[in-house]
Every structure is written in C-alpha cells, then in structure tokens.
Amino acid sequence: xxxxxxxxxxxxxxxxxxxxxxxxxxxxxxxxxxxxxxxxxxxxxxxxxxxxxxxxxxxxxxxxxxxxxxxxxxxxxxxxxxxxxxxxxxxxxxxxxxxxxxxxxxxxxxxxxxxxxxxxxxxxxxxxxxxxxxxxxxxxxxxxxxxxxxxxxxxxxxxxxxxxxxxxxxxxxxxxxxxxxxxxxxxxxxxx
Numbered sequence: 001x002x003x004x005x006x007x008x009x010x011x012x013x014x015x016x017x018x019x020x021x022x023x024x025x026x027x028x029x030x031x032x033x034x035x036x037x038x039x040x041x042x043x044x045x046x047x048x049x050x051x052x053x054x055x056x057x058x059x060x061x062x063x064x065x066x067x068x069x070x071x072x073x074x075x076x077x078x079x080x081x082x083x084x085x086x087x088x089x090x091x092x093x094x095x096x097x098x099x100x101x102x103x104x105x106x107x108x109x110x111x112x113x114x115x116x117x118x119x120x121x122x123x124x125x126x127x128x129x130x131x132x133x134x135x136x137x138x139x140x141x142x143x144x145x146x147x148x149x150x151x152x153x154x155x156x157x158x159x160x161x162x163x164x165x166x167x168x169x170x171x172x173x174x175x176x177x178x179x180x181x182x183x184x185x186x187x188x189x190x191x192x
Contacts, residue, residue, distance in 0.1 A: 024038075026057075028068055037066060040059050040062075041057040041060070041064075041066060042057065042058055043057055044056035044057060044058050054069050062164070062176060062177065063139075064161065064179060065161070067159070067160045068157070068159055071155065071157070071158065072154060072155065073149065075154075082122050082147055083104035083145060083147065084104065087099065087145055088101075090160065091130075095134075096128040096129060098127075098129040099127070099129075101125075119150060120147075125142060125143070126142070126145065127142055132173060136170075140166035141165065142162075145159070146159040165178060
C-alpha cells in the first residue's frame, strides 16, 4: 500500500488503484470494508464457491487475483516472522513447486495513514512456481502480501495480489497475456 493509495482502517477503506485503469469502489464482507479496485476485476463468488472468511476478485483481462482474508490471529507467529509464515502457508495451500520470499518489511506510518499505531502492517513479496488445476506445467507468480495484525481483535487480515509474471504456453492460461504493473495495481509501487 503506497503513500498515495493507502489503507485507512478506521474508515474501513482499502485502496487498490491502477494508474491507467478505471476503478470502482466495492463492498467486502457485506459492506464492513470498502475497497477500490480496477473495473476489470470480477467477484469470484459469482461463478465459484468462496469461503466465508475470504473475498476473492479475479481480473477478467489477465490471470491476476486479489484476495482479502480474515483469519484467527496466529499468536505463535511473531511479527518479525509473519510475512514468511503467511507466504509459506499460501505456497503450501497452492501446492507450489517452488516458493521464495523476495522481500519483507513493516510499512511506515506515513504509508498507512490513519492506521492505529499499535496495529502492525507487514508487507511482503513472494514468488511461486505453481500449476493451475493440477496441470503438469507451472507458472511463475508474484504474490504481493499485506498483513494487518489486530492483537485486540485476535485477528490477522491478509490482502494478497497473485500476479503471474511468466505463464507456460502449455498452461490453461497460456493464451492470456502477462499483465504488467502488478505493483501499481495493488497500489504499492513505492512500497516494494
């Protein structure tokens, strides 16, 4: 979450803007959170089952997806290890053939204006080699992660953007172009 596109938790607004894309405000979790995303993203719950603790949006013009998850707080995981833990957990869930953490850090207070000082906002970038639908070929996907650790509410809120950077021609997504600017789409270009 960058300096101009910020997470404003007290107002329950999360921003995700593309510099050259039209965006729209959507409601998540029945309006408890609002989020601005590019208009090319569609609510995945309209065509597949999505667990109650998740909101999943897929880009109809690329193979990207944006996911918001509300999880029970992992009290055994210290903040200093949370990015690695969450990215490893996502890689295991995705049956990634390879997974690497490329970067991790705590957001600066000016990057998340309005976020209470006691709420850590952790940022990370991972890379996974993962097959879709149990295919034999794998795609290279950057996973942008933002984690809010709400101690008083015993909750971790995860925002992830799955951004393919290389798609195998034999993949079911092989005919989809790799979209550029995942960092800008997630609104965190200046963060990573």
